Amino acid sequence: MSFSKSLVVYRKEMMELFRDKRTIFSSILLPIILYPVLFIGLTSLMSRQTKVIEKEGATIAIVDSVQNDVSALILKNLMTINNFQFMPYTPESDKLYEDKDVQGILSITDSLTIDQFAVYKVNLQFDKSSDQGEMLFRKIQNNVDSTRTILQEESLQKVQISPMILKILDIIQFDTSSSQKKMGKMMGSILPYLLVMTLLSGAMAVASDLVAGEKERKTLETLLVCSVHRNEIVIGKYMAIITFALINVFVNLISLYFSISYTFSRSGMELAGISFPINSMLLILAAFVPLAMLVSAILLSLSTFSRNMKEFGSYGGPLMMVSMMLAMVSFLPGVELSNAMALIPVINIALLFKAVMIDEYTITHFLITVGSTLLLSFAAIWASIRIFNSESVLFRGDDESSLKNVKKDKRNLFNPYYGMVYMVLALVALYYLGSAMQTKDLSRGLVNTQLLIILLPVLLVLRIFKLKPKEILRLKAPKPVEMVLIPFIAIPAAMIVSSLAGLINQIYPFPPGYLEKMSSLFTMSDNTWIVLLIVAVLPGICEEILFRGFLMRFFEQYGTKLSVVIVAMLFAAFHLDPFRFIPVLLLGLLLGYLTVRSGSIINSMLSHTINNGFAVVVSTYGTSMWIKPLLMDSETIKPLVLIPAAAIFAVALYMFHKVTTPKET
Amino acid sequence: MIKVMNLVKDFTQKDGSVYKAVNDASFDAQDGEIVCLLGVNGAGKTTMMRILSTIFSPTSGTAEINGYDLRKDPSKVRENLGFLSGDTGLYNRLRSREFITYFGELYGVPRDVIKQRIKEMSQLLDMEDLLEKKIEFLSSGMKQKVSIVRSIIHDPQVMIFDEPTSGLDILTARNIVSFIRDCKQRNKCVLFSTHIMREAERLADRIVLIHKGKILANGSLESLRTQTGQTDLDDIFVHYVNHSTDEKEVLANEF
Structure with a gap:
């Protein structure tokens, strides 16, 4: 080179x-060109626009329901605002306001406080969304502020108190930041x-x-x-x-x-x-x-x-x-x-x-x-x-290799295009039907979502196309040793993944109410077994059948590895939650690996159930004695715990890989 | 010279099956000889040309270009090879001279030699006034002349033309044809591929028939005529295709 x-x-x-x-x-x-135009052009345009609006002024209809010297003073001061015109309020004023010929309706009212002290209010009706309305409010606010100061000083002088009392406490800023x-x-x-x-x-x-x-x-x-x-x-x-x-x-x-x-x-x-x-x-x-x-x-x-x-x-x-x-x-x-x-x-x-x-x-x-x-x-x-x-x-996709299209075998159900179509339909159903069902009744909604939106359509499609569910979905009993290893893979994985979610929370803080919403899942029933059934076991079975069982078949022509990745991405997208996208994606990769490696979906179902169950257990028993030493607060796992967890995960995964390696005969 | 020995090129398709674009092909081409690789679209001509010009690496088998093995010594092969195809694009924003000089430099030709060759070749091809023009303003015929100079700027011994006249008008195609003849005169080894029977008839000293990646026949037009008993090259081609065992299998499968 x-x-x-x-x-x-x-x-x-x-x-x-x-x-x-x-x-x-x-x-x-x-x-x-862009920045000068953007900054200089825009700011000069804005300041010019402000001037135009100020020059335009405003017309305001006035109701003085007090009619004393205070209200007279307020009105007198208001008259000094440049370019503002005032007219007495008449029944037509409302019509004029609607037609925007009058931009504000101002009324002065008074009331007595408990200690018999007269207080006044300037009520202003205006459209804050318009630039003119905002200018109008600002000008009137400043004007009324100055009137208030005059009134306050006058009242104080009457009882022979120095107006300086108004400044008895003040805050003065010393800004040490450099420019x-x-x-x-x-x-x-x-x-x-x-x-x-x-x-x-x-x-x-x-x-x-x-x-x-x-x-x-x-x-x-x-x-x-x-x-x-x-x-x-x-x-x-x-x-x-x-x-x-x-x-x-x-x-x-x-x-x-x-x-x-x-x-x-x-x-x-x-x-x-x-x-x-x-x-x-x-x-x-x-x-x-x-x-x-x-x-x-x-x-x-x-x-x-x-x-x-x-x-x-x-x-x-x-x-x-x-x-x-x-x-x-x-x-x-x-x-x-x-x-x-x-x-x-x-x-x-x-x-x-x-x-x-x-x-x-x-x-x-x-x-x-x-x-x-x-x-x-x-x-x-x-x-x-x-x-x-x-x-x-x-x-890629050049001359010779495109020739294979000629002898393409007939389209079967399992091609990526149909896979994506199915996924989109499922997402739409989840978004509209699922959330509607869940707002009505959370626990029943979740059960219905799993059974009716996630599981049932898969079984129907298999039935319609006369496909054998056992074979397509890899419903095959795993080796006992695989089942034994699964908890040692799934529990540490759940720990790592949930810590990752915590890290994401640090970068992109969850919106307010997010965590409450999440934990409401775990507290929907007092009976932990029911919660476990709805949040862990049911999704473990139904979601695995949909993703690792059914959807993965659509992408198999890309090779096993890529199909695992694609399905993991769809799995993450399916959760409709940007904050959990990466953790769920990783989980999806693991579940895909377990299924493909062992040829049995039971392993990933078990793993999925354990993962979800782990979250339930932590949030339910987070404060009890036996789990507390592992946690920093009620949700976060101690970083030190993660090291042995990662080690156990690695060893268990390695052993799983070994026991699932086909023996050479 | 070119020597192709049991060349195989497999393409793995998306569904994992293997497609043999070139299947155990062997032939040769000598210096001072024009050899035509003749076959229908999709026969494996372009794949073959791309292997010989080291763009693709063969799955098995190998070939020698001017004595250099393309597996062991691909850079030497490239130095000794000129490549021209009918549909090659050019860098539109460069001037003709810049374009040719760029490739000369990539081939490691000294600057003064590049200058000298451009001068000679542009006189020969009557394109001196094109040299300072931007390529985007040239007609397709002019562009093809620039491509010709580009392909021989390093004075290679072996010339490979992949469908050199495809997509060109008659006059431009004639330029190419006469350039190919000129190469032969200067004792270069020329291999060109085409699906046009007439072009093969007119130009080739020897014809290599390729179909579905396999070499079906190899010989001068005369010898192919005597072997098949046909006079027209079209008929000769059909004869060989019909007699290839592979084709029979395919037909049997289809009916």
């Missing part, structure tokens, strides 16, 4: 990219998100062109027959994507910085003395290089995998969504970078960015962030090299 040939590839790709007006526009010109910190806090939450997004979209346009584009334009073959190693091609193209991604980040950063500075100085915010220390700027750039490397490698892999640019686009969308969700962490208040967080890509950069902006980062976090992202990006580069060297991927 010679680097000089990679450079030849790199040089040519850069030349081509710089000649592509679209690329130049989207990754360089757009950010240069850099203030700006950093504001910019630290939006900037990382914007940067990650622009990095992705910039790199995506380039990556799409470099391999998927070459496939589409049929130039890839010519390149491959040259005396240049495929790894050299990958490296050259890879460098081009990184370069463009970084140019993109850089241009964005600079353009954004100038736009924000300009906006602040225009809006009169104190900006003097605020300057970005050059080293925090460099630190951010340094952290973005590994991310650019990672993103570029992932995109290059996707581009190599795709048959054409359109297909690449369809993979890019989900990738963008995931990164968006990760990057949004910077918006969340109170989430700070920790050692664990620094291991998660995108999230770590976003939080590091925030910390650098307010000058509260640690060098350890910086190193973990950069190091873990670098490691991941090396793995991703390795993957894209592997993909580029795999002819079945590089020429």
Whole structure:
């Protein structure tokens, strides 16, 4: 492998990219134009709009039901508001208000307090959703506030008390944060998100062109027959994507910085003395290089995998969504970078960015962030090299291999398309019927969901297509030794998975009421056996029949491994709960493995039941003596317990693997 | 020269079954000879060409290009091989000269040699005025000329043409045909694939018939005529296909 040939590839790709007006526009010109237009244009437009509204003023109908000198004073002061017109309230005023010719109806009322003190109220009817209404309220509020002060001072003077008594207690702020910190806090939450997004979209346009584009334009073959190693091609193209991604980040950063500075100085915010220390700027750039490397490698892999640019686009969308969700962490208040967080890509950069902006980062976090992202990006580069060297991927769905369609056997029920259709139908039924049944009566609803939505349709389909349930669903008794091992696999797995859910809770805090809703499942009956039956045994049987038994058959043509993964994903999606997606996905992978390995669904049913049962037991007996030593609080398992749990899990899984390995005869 | 020895290429399909795109194929092509790989669409021609140009690696068997084994020495094979196909795309945003130079550099040809060759070839192909133009503004005939220069910029001994005239108009196709003849004159070894019988008749010194991945016949047009007793190449082709054992099996299965 010679680097000089990679450079030849790199040089040519850069030349081509710089000649592509679209690329130049989207990754360089757009950010240069976008931010000034967005910030400066929008803010000046807004302030102009405010002025227009103020100039327009408002017309207000007035009812003075008090008619004394206080109300007279209030009215007198109100008259001083510029551009406001007042008219006495008449029966037509309501009609005028509806037609928006009158924007407010104001009435002054009074009442007596218990100690016979007259108090007044200015009642204002207006439309707060309109800009004019909001302006109207603000102006009147300020005006009434000043009238109140006058009245208070007058009353105090009457009883010969100094008006200063009103200022007997006050709060004075001493803000010790530097102006850099203030700006950093504001910019630290939006900037990382914007940067990650622009990095992705910039790199995506380039990556799409470099391999998927070459496939589409049929130039890839010519390149491959040259005396240049495929790894050299990958490296050259890879460098081009990184370069463009970084140019993109850089241009964005600079353009954004100038736009924000300009906006602040225009809006009169104190900006003097605020300057970005050059080293925090460099630190951010340094952290973005590994991310650019990672993103570029992932995109290059996707581009190599795709048959054409359109297909690449369809993979890019989900990738963008995931990164968006990760990057949004910077918006969340109170989430700070920790050692664990620094291991998660995108999230770590976003939080590091925030910390650098307010000058509260640690060098350890910086190193973990950069190091873990670098490691991941090396793995991703390795993957894209592997993909580029795999002819079945590089020429996926090309000429010869598409010929097999000619001798395709007749369609049977179990193909992926029907599998997805079934899944969608089941989801719809679950979403509409299931939740309706459960809101009526939780325990009966759950039983009905399992039996009528999950189990019954499977049995009906099998009946209609005259398929043998025993064979299709793998209803076969497992070996006793497998059954013995299952608890040793399922219980530690449940511990690990529930701790993972706890970790997710830390990153994306569950919405309020979420945990209460979850635990309401476990407390629906006083009889723990009934709860276990509804929450653990029934789902263990019915859901396993649907997923590991039935749905997995639809995806078998992709091979066993992939079908396990796909079904695990569907399984996770089926729970209609984004917070539990990853834990359920992992559980689904385990259950799929157990079924496929042993050829018996009983194992996964047992495992599933134990897993759900574990949650019931923990939430029911979480405070009793025998389980307490394992728990931190009523729900969380102690981290130290996880180590032996993981060890038991590993050993039991290994033994399961061994006993299920077919003996050679 | 090209020497193909018991070449097999399997493609594993999604359902796990194996499809033999090239099935135990052997033949050769000498320097100064034009050999035509003739077969219908899907016969395995492109797969064969892709194996010979090291894009695909064979499942079993091997081939030598100019004495280099494509399993052991793929980079040497690529250095000694020029590849041209009818539907290859070009980089539209490059100028013709940049495009050719890029490939020259990838082949490791020194810059001054690249310059010299571009000059010679563009005179020969009457395309000097195209060199500084961007490729996107060229007609398909002009593009094909650029592709020709690209394919021989490293002066390879063996030339492989995969369906070189497919999708081209008559005039452009004529350019290619005369270029293939020119290669022979300069004692290059030429292998070209086609499904057009007339093209094979006109150009080839020797015809290798391929069908469903298997080589059915190998010989000059004359010898194929005497073997089959047919004069027309179309009839010769059908004769061989009908007499292949494989085909009989398939027919038996279908009825």
